[in-house]
Amino acid sequence: MDHLSSNAPKGAGANALTCKLQQFTRLSLADRAALERVVAERRRTFLGREDISREGDKPTKIYVMLNGWACRYKFLEDGRRQIVAFFLPGDLCDLNIFILRQMDHSIGALTDVTVAEIGRDSFERLIDDHPRITQALWWEALVTIAIQREWTVNLGQRDALERIAHLLCELYVRLWSAGLATDGHCAFPVTQSDLADATGLSKVHVNRTLQELRQEGLIRLANRQLTILDLDRLKRLAVFDPNYLHLDREGAHLDANNE
Amino acid sequence: MDHLSSNAPKGAGANALTCKLQQFTRLSLADRAALERVVAERRRTFLGREDISREGDKPTKIYVMLNGWACRYKFLEDGRRQIVAFFLPGDLCDLNIFILRQMDHSIGALTDVTVAEIGRDSFERLIDDHPRITQALWWEALVTIAIQREWTVNLGQRDALERIAHLLCELYVRLWSAGLATDGHCAFPVTQSDLADATGLSKVHVNRTLQELRQEGLIRLANRQLTILDLDRLKRLAVFDPNYLHLDREGAHLDANNE
DNA sequence: CGCGGCGGTTAATCTGTGTTATTCACGCGC
């Protein structure tokens, strides 16, 4: 087991999706079983750095991330690259993607990755039979858009320090909500070069900025493991308002129990 | 009629939505009639600079822009403001917005604006009865997301000149596809200050950059009217690839005729 | 009629971040 696959903690598995959707709405046993079934139907694995889907491809499947990290990215013709989103376990790509004739961006694996491929038919059966899942999936999609908007704000308004701090906050909270982080600690398999492509900074400056966060006693980051030492202070520094992640489920915040 | 309302050309009206959706799919007479009906049900107008909906509000309606320009924006706590999207006639805000408990951003009118408010029920009736409209609306939503991603790329990778050029290209093409631009000419009611908030540049630098575009003979911009003098060159400068707007309707590109 | 505010323009100065380059540590394949 190399350093890449070790970035995907146990306990993730098919549950990451279920776990995340339950942040929004209660799911019945039947709902959860249906999710597990659909997700188990057809799996694929990709190696780190491999493309999961490429700009120009005709989209035919919905992918659900089960394990590992990936990213959406776009190249400009002259080679510049922008990462526009990170995929974490439990995330899934645009529900309606097959409406479009071709992908306008690529999806690349950052670590070794396992995905579930869901065909159009299975997907339609799932949402026809399980209204709560449907609702939860739409919520997931809206959060994805909200995140994209927040990235626009991040790149447009925040300076380097705030920018990286904000990204760390977001990823930490998202991992936490998928059950993949505790006590300020999580896997973090993103290289400084990837961070540069995601934040629109040079990798040299990403390095400088990470040093600063370390020296401020805000984070520890080494060996693809991140520890946030003072989340509150990091949030304040980043002007991070978790609102846009819409994680607030009415009343039932903590009970991931059976219905 | 003041200079604000003059920015919304005639011929827009309820048709802007229909016109745009037909870029993607053929709509039958019945489809189009249904669209007109829903859009005529309940209208509201807003003055320039007025907020159409505010961060924190509970979303209950879907808005369709009929006339005028608006924008989505977010404030950071310390007052910095980022415009994350422009709304043009024919655009509509997130279809599923009522799934969320509160808005995570605001929508503000840039000019005087007319919108159609569509309630949940009317909307559900519309999509139940008109599968082609449903498909076209999803397509519209996917394009909105794709635009948001492209803005991320724009802010992350392009320098000031490319950035503004890119935004001008996007807005021109979108207006054109809504039937609101011809021969390189369109209304452009966005102040330099708004442009600054949208591109993440200072307004001084926006001014300098617009000068440069003018001196290069690429655009004419005055009195809230934009003329693009050399679209091809502007696109090349901006590294603009219209792919992400997904405007390609199979075969039938130009026939807006009856079915 | 004069005043104030907004949008646009220009200039001088400062700074955050990019660029280029070098070095080090580590793991991998041969």
Place this chain on the structure above:
DNA sequence: GCGCGTGAATAACACAGATTAACCGCCGCG
């Protein structure tokens, strides 16, 4: 064991774009 590629860490220097400030024209308003 050696060479190589990749990720990380620093340093010196350059520059795109921010900041601040002043000024103009226009329009609406008292």
